[in-house]
Amino acid sequence: MWPEPLPNTFPSNGQTIFLKILIDKFESDLQAEYDIINDARQRISALKEGIAIRRAWIAPIRKLPVEILSEIFVHCRTVSWLAPVKISEVCRLWRQVVLSTPRAWTSIHF
Helix, strand or coil: CCCCCCCCCCCCHHHHHHHHHHHHHHHHHHHHHHHHHHHHHHHHHHHHHHHHHHHHHCCHHHHCCHHHHHHHHHHHCCCCCCHHHHHHCCCHHHHHHHHCCHHHHCCCCC
């Protein structure tokens, strides 16, 4: 691949020109490989995102009736007074459920 440098010698003008051309080619090849890696990373990221979206779509919690979710959200308020706020940020359905569950918002702190 590379001509081995000889110890205690300096390349001739012709060798220097050849080595500069070779270095430019290798740098170009290296950039092309980096581009391939970056493209692969982007495809991997898109695949991971697609998998996550589809897993969320078939998650068992999506099958729970709204009434059950509402009860769960009421019990969450004992964990933290911010629980209803955090729950409302999960998805549109959860926001609608927690906003229509007044008991989820009632909590007494001493």
